[in-house]
Amino acid sequence: MKNLLKVKIAFLMLTAFFVYGTSMAQDEKPKSPPATATGEINGATITINYSSPSVRGRVIWGDLVPFDQVWRAGANEATTFQTSKDIMVEGEKLPAGTYSFFIIPGEMETTFIFNEVAEQWGSGKYDEAKDVLRVTVSSMQTSTMEEQLVYEVTKGGFEVRWEHGKAKASIK
Template identity: 70%
Template structure:
């Protein structure tokens, strides 16, 4: 009968640790899960991909998301906005394509930004010179609490809602 060697025992120990770590990691749900909003507006297919953080007792607008600063409009990777046709947002043209989407939040109005660099991590490498379109939309306060960030493609545009705040852009 062979005696177990130190190398073999070490291998089995490391293998067991990796297996148990993988089992524990699967129980943990992401704090900002990936989400997608899709819909059709005036014949254009719109897809918004984002990571949806939760409020979790924090003050959002003006605090976690400071007023007057570029925000990635979600968590993790920058949010992306894709249209398969040329459209107009708030009356301004946006060519068909995929864009990163940012917001400069404000108390009474916010700026929605469509940037040509679709794949970026957060707003760390955001370059204003790559902006394709900026539009100003009213910042609205709602009576309904949205615990988790949500985007929704609606009949005449798209909405972003989180905590007690809402912004809506019209699409033609």
């Protein structure tokens, strides 16, 4: 009787260990992990926080992300753009602060939108009346495939790249 009880306890412990180990092994990298691009331009610290989705064999521009419609510029929560000082984006003033950042993609031109409501989910509650700045930049196709959405703060501005698409804005 005592041996049977010991066997049952050992079996239950082994089962619990197996279930725990299996559940931990299933923790995988999120499909759209959080990412940050940061840099300094003319004394202003620029920080872009976003979730970085992957292409995963999909057509992105004009399909998954339709042309001529507001897009949240990433996945999950809206992308945020923060500047520590007033800057000029494409020759237009953007005061220091934190903004949600949206994009209206196009085949030849893309609109970058800086919205005063910094914390919001996706673009579902996007309100154009809260836009602080909109600038139009050129869109281009690249020969380099970017599997994951990438923002980069460069010496003279910032750019966004995903799949074979790229758009960039100058900052002074």
